Amino acid sequence: MNARKRKILKKLLENKKPITSEYLSRLLGVSSRTVRNDIKELNEEIKDKAIKIITLPGVGYFIKFTGGDIGKDVIEEVLDDDNNAVPSMPDERVRYIIKRLLTADCFITLEELATELFVSKSTIVNDVNTVEKWLSKHNLRLFRKPNYGIKVKGNEMNLRFAISDFINEQNNNLTLFDVSSYEEMFKDISLEKIKNIISEAQKDMDYKLSSISFSNLLIHIAIAIKRIRQNKSIDIPDDAIKNMKNKREYMVAQNIVKSIEKNFNVNMPEGEAIYITMHLLGAKPFEDNNLDLNDIRKIVGDKLINVVKKMIYEVGLFYNIDFSRDKELIIGLALHLKPTLNRLKYNMNLRNPILNEIKDEYPDAFEMSITASRILKREYSISIDENEMGYIAMYFGAAIERLKIKTKKINNVVIICASGMGTAQLIATKVMRTFPWLNIIGKYPSYKLEEVTKANPDLILTTVPINIVDIPVIQISSILSKDDIERIGKIINIDSNTRSDRIALLNLFDERLFVKNLKIKDKFEIINYLSEMLYKNNYVYEEFKKSVIERELISSTSIGNLVAIPHSTLGYAIESHIAVAILEKPINWGNDKVQLVMMLALDKMTDNEFQCIFNELFDVVNDYETVLKLTSAKDITEFINIMKNKEK
Known part of the structure; x- marks a missing residue:
């Protein structure tokens, strides 16, 4: 099964409604006729797998499971079995080339790649150009040597982070206890042994690593073993070594190093213990335990608290929303950013497994995180990728939800009008046409304020000045102008489900x-x-x-x-x-x-x-x-x- 057919299967599995050949053709960049042929061939290939692709003329394609729930398992099995197929789509070829370059210890020729991928050399040249862009994001470059081929060049730490990023990109749904997806990259390294070493080391720590931090450390240790066996080691600056040796995490890192040397028969330089210490510091969580802002200030420092406030101010300035009194947001961001800054200081990556969900479900919060991250970049001279922004977005998303809870829902409205019931009715009709979910519970003359308060409305619209304290009041004109409508819209916090x-x-x-x-x-x-x-x-x-x-x-x-x-x-x-x-x-x-x-x-x-x-x-x-x-x-x-x- 080629890559295009796998994409068709995945898309059909993701969608509950039938999908047309026109949509699939645009998604895959092929003709509708090619899609129809692929569907026909797919049905032949999976006819014994308790599933079938059904065609409804004029409607589209959908998957029918002929063997109950087992059908979905079969599809996943089919897709998994085909993971070793020769890449045929451009993005798959690019991933293949990146993997070959990152794991190779020698030059690779374009002819070799063309032979392995069954494509022309000119196609490989185009793919390699895309590979170079990916490498440049990790501060690496492609070194070309005539008659030898191509090879990745750059700082050893950057190279390791690039390998880690590549693995995480390919295994976005990986869980802590599933290391099988990593095994192809580390065929001669027991990932289970590394997992056990980290688990044992955690007993000497006063906190537990999150699942993401655990798998991140596991990957980096596996990469370190692989690179050390290739006589490649990390060069850590003297000031960083001196600083790290004073940390409690350094003792834990030393124990991990000793276990690795014993289990994998390698000699790990001192820099590797520092490297692991950096990971542990970058993963160290801080709990608020109902601490107030002064307590948090002692933990994270004055500068970070002030930076967080600047981030919140910048978001408020651009989005016209005031989070400055939200202590949960200030404390949450400060505690999150303390270990984050340790990671970012050394360009350490941490994947965000729910990044796409955050961007889809909370696009406004994600945009706020981008705005806030500019302050971090300016204050600390660090680069922040979208994974980290996704984590920051979660705090702003929670702050938005808290604002919604605090904002009272306005449903019931009364109208006070001094110029007669005809004008009041005209205003009521215009209000209901503009805000159809509002309930006009009464229309009153200005001298019946006592009856108005007894009606207990959520909002009062009045054409004359009145003195009522406990209920929101908007003074409007007798014709309900456009400006009046805008002011009503702002105070009632328009529901996004309305027309x-x-x-x-x-x-x-x-x-x-x-x-x-x-x-x-x-x-x-x-x-x-x-x-x-x-x-x-x-x-x-x-x-x-x-x-x-x-x-x-x-x-x-x-x-x-x-x-x-x-x-x-x-x-x-x-x-x-x-x-x-x-x-x-x-x-x-x-x-x-x-x-x-x-x-x-x-x-x-x-x-x-x-x-x-x-x-x-x-x-x-x-x-x-x-x-x-x-x-x-x-x-x-x-x-x-x-x-x-x-x-x-």
Whole structure:
């Protein structure tokens, strides 16, 4: 089974609804006819596996399990059995080449790679260019020597971190007790022995490693053994050695080193004990145990507390949301960042197994973490990747949820009007049309305030000044102006499940910001194209484009399902708008195929407004059938109608 067929199987398994050949063809970059042929061949290959791919004309494909629950297990078995197949997709070839280069101790020729992968040398040249970009992110380079081939060059510690990153990228769902996925990289090293050594060492520690920290340390020790056997060791600066030897974790690291030397018959230099100490310090958790801010300050130091407050202030400045009084956020971030800074100081990586879920479920919190991380980068001169940002986003996500709990839900409204019941009825009708979920429980003249308080409303709208303290009051005009509606919207904390959010989203589209059948194959060229479109229409400042590119370099804005949503991290919008590009054909955007690009240019708004727009947009584009319709839209009018008619 080739890589393309495996992708088809995985996609069918992920989706509960039938998937069309058109959608699969765009996702895979092949014709619908090729997809149909693949489906036919797949059914032949899996006909004895208690599963079958059913075709519903005009509807699509779906998997039928003919053997009960066993069918899903069979699919996973089929996919696992095929892991050793020769890579055929470009991204799989790139991973294969990266692995070969990282594990090789000598030069590799392009001809060798072409022979191993059954492709031409020119194809390998293109793949190697992509490999170089991956290596550069880890401060490594590709060394070319005529008549010898290619080889990875760089600092030993950077090389080890790159190997660790590569392994984690391939084994994103790995658990603590499942080391089998690592074994292919370390065929001559017993990972079970390393696991037992770490478990034994934990008995001398006053804390337990998290599952992620445990597996991270296991990988790095296995890499260390492999590299030492190749006569490669880490060069640790003298000041770092002196600093680490004073730590309690250094004694634990020494015990780990002694056990490794005994079990694996290797001689580990002193730098390796320091290397393990760094890992233990980077994994050390801190519990709040109901401590107050002064206690936390003693643990993490004044500087870190002040940096956390700067991070929260920066987020508040950009998203117009006040977290400054949220002590749980301040304490949680400070305790999280203390060990994180130890890791980042030495460029130590820690994968985030739920990163994609965080980006999908809490896009607003993830964007806040990007804004906050700029402060960390500036204050400590460190690089922060999207895995670490994902952890920071979890704290902001929790803070957002706490704000929702504290914000009283407004349902029942009364109207006070001095100019008669006719005007009051007109106001009530307009309010219900704009905010249909609100319940108008009464309309009163201004002299019946006692009856108003007895009705116990959540909100009072009045055309005259009144003196009521315990209930929110908004004074409005007799015609309920646009400004009045905006003030009502802000105080009632508009629910993102309402139709008004869809209307707010649709108002951001503009026929001057819509392009169809765009023939550009590079995502940064598309970003440049749409940024220029917004700039020429005076919707953004000149700096907007640079900010969008910087955001894209931090973490891909592709959200899957053929959609990317590039945007700025620093605003630079004069008016809030969305520029749309429907590409002629899907292109590679990060790890995904993308055909629909929607660039957000959002002027300063409240967190609630920002969250509502993001949630509404994600609700629309997460449905693959809607995305297919949107990519087929002839013009902006049809595009907006498709979005408008998409059911929640």
